Structure formats: C-alpha cells, structure tokens
Amino acid sequence: MRYAMAIDTNKCVGCADCVVACQTENNVPVGYARDWIAEIVAGTYPNVELEIRSERCNHCDNPPCVRACPTGASHVVEGGIVKVTPEECIGCGACIQSCPYDARFSHPKGYVDKCTFCDHRVKKGRDPACVAVCPTKCMYFGDLDDPSSDVSEAMKNRKYKALAPEAGTDPHIFYLM
Amino acid sequence: MKTRRDFIKISALGTGGLAAAGGAYKWAKGSEIMNKLSGEAADKNLKLNRYPTYCEVCFWKCAGWTHTDDSGKIIKIIGNDNDPHSNGRMCPRGTGGIGMYYDEDRLKTPLIRTTKKGKQTFRKASWDEALEVIAKNFNKIKQKYGPEAVAGFFHGSPGSHLGHTLHAFGSHTEAHPSYAQCRGPREVGFAATFGSGVGSPEPTDIRDTKCLVLIGSHIGENMHNGQVQEMADAIDKGASIITVDPRFSTAASKSKFWLPIKPSTDIALLMAWIHVIINNELYDKKYVEQYAYGFKELKEHVKKMTPEWAYGITTIEPSSIRKTAYEMAAASPAAIIHPGRHATWYGDDTQRERAIAILNALLGSWGRRGGFYFKEAMSLPEYPTPEPPHPKWDWKDIHGDKYPLAALPVSNALVEATIPENNPKHQIRSWLVAGTNLPLTLPNKDQTIKAIQELEFMAVVDTMPMEVTGYADVVLPECTYLERYDYIRAAPHREPHIALRMPAAKPKYESKPAWWIAKKLGEKLGLEKYFPWENIEEVLDWQLYRAGSSLEEMKKVGVKKFERAYGAPYLKEGEDYEFYTNSGKIELYSTEMENAGFDPMPSFTQHEEPPENFYRLIYGRTPAHTFSRTANNPNLVDLKAEPLLWINPKVARIWGIENEQYIWLKNQDDKITQFPVKVRVTERIRWDSVFMPHGFGHSIKRLSRTYGKGASDAEMITNVKVDPVMGGTGMRANFVTFLTEEPKTETRS
Numbered sequence: 001m002r003y004a005m006a007i008d009t010n011k012c013v014g015c016a017d018c019v020v021a022c023q024t025e026n027n028v029p030v031g032y033a034r035d036w037i038a039e040i041v042a043g044t045y046p047n048v049e050l051e052i053r054s055e056r057c058n059h060c061d062n063p064p065c066v067r068a069c070p071t072g073a074s075h076v077v078e079g080g081i082v083k084v085t086p087e088e089c090i091g092c093g094a095c096i097q098s099c100p101y102d103a104r105f106s107h108p109k110g111y112v113d114k115c116t117f118c119d120h121r122v123k124k125g126r127d128p129a130c131v132a133v134c135p136t137k138c139m140y141f142g143d144l145d146d147p148s149s150d151v152s153e154a155m156k157n158r159k160y161k162a163l164a165p166e167a168g169t170d171p172h173i174f175y176l177m
Numbered sequence: 178m179k180t181r182r183d184f185i186k187i188s189a190l191g192t193g194g195l196a197a198a199g200g201a202y203k204w205a206k207g208s209e210i211m212n213k214l215s216g217e218a219a220d221k222n223l224k225l226n227r228y229p230t231y232c233e234v235c236f237w238k239c240a241g242w243t244h245t246d247d248s249g250k251i252i253k254i255i256g257n258d259n260d261p262h263s264n265g266r267m268c269p270r271g272t273g274g275i276g277m278y279y280d281e282d283r284l285k286t287p288l289i290r291t292t293k294k295g296k297q298t299f300r301k302a303s304w305d306e307a308l309e310v311i312a313k314n315f316n317k318i319k320q321k322y323g324p325e326a327v328a329g330f331f332h333g334s335p336g337s338h339l340g341h342t343l344h345a346f347g348s349h350t351e352a353h354p355s356y357a358q359c360r361g362p363r364e365v366g367f368a369a370t371f372g373s374g375v376g377s378p379e380p381t382d383i384r385d386t387k388c389l390v391l392i393g394s395h396i397g398e399n400m401h402n403g404q405v406q407e408m409a410d411a412i413d414k415g416a417s418i419i420t421v422d423p424r425f426s427t428a429a430s431k432s433k434f435w436l437p438i439k440p441s442t443d444i445a446l447l448m449a450w451i452h453v454i455i456n457n458e459l460y461d462k463k464y465v466e467q468y469a470y471g472f473k474e475l476k477e478h479v480k481k482m483t484p485e486w487a488y489g490i491t492t493i494e495p496s497s498i499r500k501t502a503y504e505m506a507a508a509s510p511a512a513i514i515h516p517g518r519h520a521t522w523y524g525d526d527t528q529r530e531r532a533i534a535i536l537n538a539l540l541g542s543w544g545r546r547g548g549f550y551f552k553e554a555m556s557l558p559e560y561p562t563p564e565p566p567h568p569k570w571d572w573k574d575i576h577g578d579k580y581p582l583a584a585l586p587v588s589n590a591l592v593e594a595t596i597p598e599n600n601p602k603h604q605i606r607s608w609l610v611a612g613t614n615l616p617l618t619l620p621n622k623d624q625t626i627k628a629i630q631e632l633e634f635m636a637v638v639d640t641m642p643m644e645v646t647g648y649a650d651v652v653l654p655e656c657t658y659l660e661r662y663d664y665i666r667a668a669p670h671r672e673p674h675i676a677l678r679m680p681a682a683k684p685k686y687e688s689k690p691a692w693w694i695a696k697k698l699g700e701k702l703g704l705e706k707y708f709p710w711e712n713i714e715e716v717l718d719w720q721l722y723r724a725g726s727s728l729e730e731m732k733k734v735g736v737k738k739f740e741r742a743y744g745a746p747y748l749k750e751g752e753d754y755e756f757y758t759n760s761g762k763i764e765l766y767s768t769e770m771e772n773a774g775f776d777p778m779p780s781f782t783q784h785e786e787p788p789e790n791f792y793r794l795i796y797g798r799t800p801a802h803t804f805s806r807t808a809n810n811p812n813l814v815d816l817k818a819e820p821l822l823w824i825n826p827k828v829a830r831i832w833g834i835e836n837e838q839y840i841w842l843k844n845q846d847d848k849i850t851q852f853p854v855k856v857r858v859t860e861r862i863r864w865d866s867v868f869m870p871h872g873f874g875h876s877i878k879r880l881s882r883t884y885g886k887g888a889s890d891a892e893m894i895t896n897v898k899v900d901p902v903m904g905g906t907g908m909r910a911n912f913v914t915f916l917t918e919e920p921k922t923e924t925r926s
C-alpha cells in the first residue's frame with residue numbers, strides 16, 4: 001500500500017478550490033493553508049508558457065521532516081502518509097526548515113500542521129477533500145501498488161514529474177505533463 | 178507567483194475573527210448521519226445534517242448541500258451530484274460560500290440615516306420602523322409623481338422577491354445591471370441571428386466539442402463551474418482550444434493556438450475568419466443552404482476582408498488566421514465560437530456578437546452536438562396573485578427611441594433618467610436597490626452618485642455594507658443564501674430540472690430573507706392581497722406539487738431532473754426547423770438589425786488608441802471572486818487579498834517599476850485611483866495594455882478585510898462607449914498611466 005496523488009497540469013486552472021476545500025474540511029484556520037497554487041511562467045511575450053500546480057506535502061518515502069523531528073511527533077503511517085501528532089509536537093520548527101517543499105506551517109495553536117492526505121476520509125474509502133472537490137477533476141488519488149487505482153490509471157501512458165527530485169526525498173505527488 | 182507563504186503574510190494582517198471550531202472527527206460523525214440519510218432507508222425522524230441549496234456567490238447558481246455538525250453549526254458546502262451546473266463539485270467561491278455566512282462585517286440590523294450634531298450617520302432601527310419609513314416615502318413619491326417614480330435595481334435572487342413588491346406597487350421601472358453591463362450584447366446579437374439568445378448557463382456543448390474558440394473569454398479564471406468542468410473534459414478528449422486574448426490567460430495556456438490580438442480589433446479577426454471559411458468553402462454547405470438566410474450578401478460583404486487586411490489591424494499573422502480557420506472548420510459542426518459572457522467592451526459589441534454568431538452558423542454548430550444544444554427549462558406555474566396595476570409608463574418609455582433592440586431595461590438609462598435635466602417627462606425620484614453594488618458595478622461612478630444625490634429617497638437591501646449602502650436612507654440586512662429559502666431554480670440546460678434552496682441555519686443577527694422583506698414591505702404599502710400566503714414554503718410547495726414534486730421531496734434530493742418535453746437537444750439530419758427570426762431562418766444578414774436602422778452585417782470599426790504613455794485597461798476575473806461581493810469573504814480573501822496590476826516587463830523597465838511595487842493609476846480623464854495597486858510584472862500581457870481583476874479597491878472601512886486593498890478598475894472607467902443597438906456600456910476604451918509617487922489628495926477621484 002502506497003498512497004500517492006497525480007495532478008494533471010493540462011487541466012488544472014489554478015482556481016484554488018482545493019485550498020478552500022482543505023481549509024473547511026480540516027478546520028485549517030483562515031490565513032493558513034495546507035495546500036496552495038503555484039504558477040510558473042516561462043518565455044517572453046508572445047512565446048509564453050504557463051504551468052499551474054496545486055501543491056502540498058509530498059508524503060515522501062525519505063521524509064527529511066521526520067528525521068529532523070526531535071520528539072517523534074512527525075511520523076509515517078500506513079500507506080506512506082506523513083503525519084504530525086499535535087500533542088507530541090513542541091513547535092520547534094525543525095521540520096519546517098528541513099522540508100524542500102515548504103509544505104509545513106506553525107499552527108496558531110502551537111504545533112506544526114500540514115496535509116494529511118485527508119486520512120480520515122481515505123480510511124472510509126473516500127478521496128481527500130481537494131481531490132473530491134476539484135471542478136476540473138485534474139487530481140487523482142489512490143494506492144500506487146494497485147494498478148487499477150485512480151492514481152495508477154492516471155499515470156499510465158502519461159509523462160509525469162515530481163518536484164525537487166534532486167533533494168532525494170522520493171516525493172509522491174506527481175504532475176502529469 | 179502565489180505561494181503559501183504569501184497566504185500567511187497577507188491574511189495575518191487582516192483576519193482574526195474566525196476561530197477554528199470543532200475537529201475533523203466531529204465532522205466525520207455528522208457525515209455518517211448524512212450518509213445514512215442519503216440512503217434509501219432514510220429515517221424521517223433523523224436530524225437533517227445536510228440541507229439543499231444553490232449557490233448565490235455567482236449567477237451560475239450551483240446546487241449543493243450545506244452541511245452542519247450536530248450542534249447545527251454550518252461546516253461546509255458540497256456540490257450536489259445530480260446537478261448539471263455543479264456535477265457535485267462546487268468552485269472555490271461555492272466552497273468558500275460559508276465565509277459569506279460567517280463574515281462578521283455583515284449588515285446586522287436595519288439602519289436609518291439620521292443627522293446627529295449636523296453630521297449624517299446611520300442609527301439602528303427595528304424592522305418595523307425601517308419598513309415603515311420605506312413605505313411612507315414610497316407612498317409619498319407615489320402621490321406626488323406616481324408609483325413609476327420608484328425604480329428598482331436588482332441582481333440575483335432578492336430581485337425576484339422585491340420585483341414582485343415593486344410590480345404590485347405599480348412600477349415596472351426596474352433594471353438589472355447583468356444586462357447592459359454584461360451579457361446584453363450577446364443576447365441581442367445571437368437573437369438577431371438564431372432567433373434565440375444565449376441565456377444562462379450558456380448552452381455550449383463543450384464536453385463534446387472538438388474545437389473551442391474563446392475570444393476574450395477567460396474560462397478557468399471565470400469559474401463558471403459547469404463550463405470549466407466541461408472544458409477540462411474536452412481537454413481530456415483531445416479537443417483543440419483556440420484563444421484570442423491580448424493576455425496569456427489560463428485558457429490560453431491550455432490552447433493549441435493563442436492569438437495575442439491587439440485589443441479592440443476582434444471584429445476584424447472574426448470577419449477574416451468568415452472570409453476564409455466562405456472563400457475556401459469550409460462552411461457546412463448543407464446546413465447553410467437549408468437553414469441560413471443572406472449567404473450571398475455575406476459572401477459579397479466579406480470579399481475584401483482577407484487575413485492580410487486583418488493582419489494590419491489585429492497584428493495576427495495571416496497564416497495564423499488561416500490555420501485557425503481550418504482548425505475550426507475541421508471540427509465543424511462540433512465547434513464552438515464561444516459568445517463570452519461579459520460582452521460590453523467597445524460599444525459595437527452587438528455587432529461583434531453577431532460576427533461570432535455568424536461564424537457559428539457557417540460552421541453549423543447551432544443545434545448540433547459539440548456546438549450549441551437546444552436548451553430546455555422546467556416551467557413552474559406562478560402562485561396565483563391578483564393582476565398588478567398597469568403602470569402609466571415603464572422602462573421602455575425611459576429608453577424612448579434609443580436602444581431599439583434592448584429586450585430588457587438598460588440600467589445606465591435609468592440612472593441617466595434619474596437626473597431630471599436628462600428626462601423631464603419621466604421622473605425617477607426613488608431607488609430600491611438589492612444585491613448590486615451600483616458604484617462599483619456601473620461605469621461612470623460620478624454620474625451614478627449624481628443621480629443618487631437627486632433622489633428623494635433610497636433604500637438598499639444587501640448582506641454586506643457595500644459602497645452602495647453608504648448612500649441609502651434605509652439599509653435592510655438580508656440574510657445570506659445559507660439562511661433562507663428562495664424561489665426554485667429552474668434554469669435551462671440539456672435536461673430540464675429544478676433545484677431547491679433552503680436554510681441550513683437561522684438568520685444571523687437581525688438579518689431576514691428577501692422573500693420576508695418583500696412581503697412585509699408589501700404589507701406596509703397596503704399591498705397585502707399580492708402576498709396571500711404566510712411564508713414562502715407554501716408558495717414553493719404549491720409550485721412544486723404542480724411540477725410533479727413537493728417541498729418534502731426536494732428537501733431530500735435538492736435537485737430533480739425531468740424529461741425533455743420540447744424535442745431533442747440537437748437537430749436531426751435535414752430536420753425541418755423554423756428559427757424565431759423574421760425569415761424563419763438563421764439570419765447571416767439580419768433583417769431585424771436592418772429594420773432597426775443598423776448594419777445588417779457586421780464590419781470592423783476603428784476604436785480609440787491609448788495616448789502616449791497610456792495603456793489600455795483590461796479588467797477581468799480571478800477564480801476566487803465574483804464582482805465586488807466576495808472581496809471581504811474571510812475564506813476567499815485568503816486566496817486573493819488584493820488585485821495585481823499586470824504590466825509587461827518592457828513597460829515596467831521603461832517606467833522603472835519593480836515587481837510588487839505599489840503604484841497609483843491615472844486615466845485619460847485625469848481620474849486617479851483612491852488606493853494604490855500592487856504591480857505584477859509578467860510576460861503574460863501585451864505591452865500596449867495592462868490587466869487587473871475587477872471588484873477590489875473597496876472604500877468602505879466596515880469591509881475590514883478588503884478596505885483599501887488595491888485599486889478599483891471601476892474608478893478608471895469614465896469613458897463609456899454605449900452600444901446604440903441595446904444600450905450596453907462599453908468599458909474597454911479607458912487608458913491608464915502610472916503614478917509611482919502618492920498623488921496629492923485634492924486631485925484624487
């Protein structure tokens with residue numbers, strides 16, 4: 001079992017519904033976000049390219065945040081989901097510094113917070129809120145080890161990339177090109 | 178580029194009101210009940226944890242479910258799977274709609290203007306007193322000038338309720354800015370061609386199209402939900418997209434062809450496309466022969482409108498024009514030249530929409546799969562009320578000889594007529610405004626304010642303390658859509674269907690639903706007989722019963738679909754079909770336009786160019802916001818707290834302007850923005866234009882999250898090109914220059 005997400009950059013319009021849905025689903029305080037939109041512009045007018053990406057924690061196989069955590073609050077659960085136990089977190093921020101994706105933030109209640117792949121939904125066989133709400137259906141979630149999962153199906157016959165592969169983190173958010 | 182770090186920085190400045198309540202598990206518990214309820218064996222006695230609604234954040238009106246936790250607190254809004262507008266997925270504004278409910282800056286009580294120590298101010302009032310004041314003033318005006326002198330300006334659901342009160346009172350002096358400030362020209366242009374306007378939602382069959390052509394329409398940045406979803410489906414299926422835009426829009430980035438046109442020259446491109454399609458015999462011959470009128474005249478008309486001719490006007494290379502014409506012809510009839518939505522640009526907008534409609538006709542896309550489907554709406558019977566009095570004059574008399582093809586009232590004409598010297602015959606002495614923030618919605622704010630100053634009385638109904646409320650004599654706080662019933666949504670689509678909106682919570686503060694306000698105001702005006710019901714549930718149940726449903730059923734399902742009653746959504750091969758035009762055919766040559774004294778076929782006309790050191794102001798949408806109504810929504814302000822002014826890097830270099838620098842704008846009429854705007858230096862915009870999203874730059878301090886955040890494009894729109902055909906206000910003929918130092922206050926607008 002290895003959960004992962006694939007996001008089709010050809011379809012994403014960057015509307016940020018994923019961001020709003022996550023905030024309401026996970027009670028993320030207004031002003032903070034577990035996912036966000038990145039827009040990368042290249043070229044000069046009129047030969048311009050634009051890539052829009054919905055970004056979040058990459059739930060890495062080699063997560064530097066877990067290694068950096070002095071208390072064990074950051075940990076990996078079944079399916080490779082990287083989580084934080086708020087009660088064990090002292091809010092030191094070492095994990096925030098270590099993350100090459102800038103995916104973690106200090107919650108106003110004093111602990112570090114981040115994307116959980118909505119594991120409370122996933123346990124019930126539902127997609128994460130961001131995936132479930134996306135108007136363009138550009139996001140696919142599921143078990144990479146299961147060739148018939150949405151994410152495996154979406155990645156078949158498509159070119160894809162992951163972010164900052166040079167960091168050696170083995171990220172599990174894939175961008176379909 | 179927007180990063181999460183920006184989120185924290187920006188919103189940490191302005192928020193703090195909303196405490197996070199409840200945990201994920203609390204929600205999960207609620208959803209179990211919800212799941213049980215949605216099953217067939219739903220227990221009727223079980224507490225309802227989700228309430229059907231349709232969204233009011235924009236006009237797409239997506240149906241969904243408002244979820245509450247066990248304590249009754251609204252926690253989220255999720256799309257209704259059976260709804261063709263949302264297909265179970267709301268857009269960011271719909272998802273963030275809960276912010277409208279939780280916004281602590283909402284209007285809380287009725288307010289009455291009063292003078293304290295020589296200074297005007299609002300005082301809190303009871304509903305009874307506030308409605309009494311409105312009724313007294315309306316009746317006074319009725320006695321002096323007749324009921325017609327009370328005019329209504331409405332947008333969205335509240336207008337249907339208050340419009341009923343206004344009609345019962347005896348006035349049909351009523352306008353919706355969604356016509357003359359937005360989609361009017363395309364309705365008239367398409368009606369003149371196909372005998373049917375476009376309507377909302379647009380009957381564009383995008384999910385099955387092979388070629389989608391967008392002209393200044395930025396689907397994806399405008400989150401017209403079902404349409405965005407279908408565009409994504411079309412991308413999946415390999416459809417080609419052609420985008421015409423001076424800006425490298427999101428849609429442009431998804432397109433096979435992007436034509437970075439010189440602004441204001443769209444008609445030249447359209448006519449050149451028509452030329453190529455006719456001259457190279459790429460049109461749908463059978464379709465044109467059977468259904469179209471005036472082909473010969475059109476062929477003659479476009480003879481000289483070659484791609485080479487258009488090149489000099491549009492800056493689009495002839496080879497690109499030809500290639501894209503062939504691309505859409507190859508997809509014909511599964512090709513859509515999208516009519517757009519906000520179509521009031523340069524004052525010849527009906528003619529531009531005519532050109533778009535003609536192109537669609539040549540490709541045979543109207544009434545064809547992958548083109549435009551024949552829409553059908555469910556018609557609900559009206560609850561029986563007495564015939565309202567017939568007004569002595571109405572909006573048509575205000576138009577007079579102007580705007581002969583306007584099918585709906587022109588809001589700017591009503592504003593003009595409110596200034597007595599413009600309209601000695603018909604006096605408008607009072608306004609009732611609901612759901613539209615006129616100073617930011619209408620161009621030429623000075624004129625709007627001048628008209629307001631002429632009024633004897635003005636009442637405003639809104640959920641938020643928008644700019645327009647500041648001019649009112651009485652302000653009434655409407656509750657948000659999550660706290661109220663409204664009329665059934667019965668919008669046209671592929672399948673006729675209906676959607677229910679019901680409250681998921683009691684109205685916060687002292688706010689009230691518009692149906693209640695309309696009824697109570699009616700009663701104060703002595704119009705009880707027009708409201709022969711206790712509450713709106715009675716009306717809805719009566720209507721639903723006759724449509725083959727019931728309020729009880731709709732509370733459970735939210736959306737109900739029906740069989741089509743008026744034929745298939747597409748033409749059958751060679752089917753006899755009469756179009757609702759004078760000739761009964763698709764009019765390439767418009768007899769309606771000709772009879773009204775306008776060119777029967779569109780031509781390019783030259784528009785004003787920016788003076789030296791000025792740039793054309795192009796405004797548009799950002800996905801998380803609608804008009805000026807969402808700028809203070811706590812959930813959405815997070816995504817885009819302020820507008821960014823897009824400037825090409827070459828232009829920025831000339832001016833020495835840096836990315837993220839704040840500057841003021843000055844337009845051709847020396848108007849200066851009240852607030853500065855942050856610059857985004859980007860290769861995504863032409864060097865002769867700048868772009869900014871509409872709806873920001875609020876000047877009301879009570880809108881605590883958005884006050885002073887960025888410039889308002891509306892302030893810069895003082896040069897208005899009115900479309901003589903239907904009265905639309907062309908707003909893209911405004912040019913701005915940059916002020917890098919804060920201007921002295923006395924010169925500011």
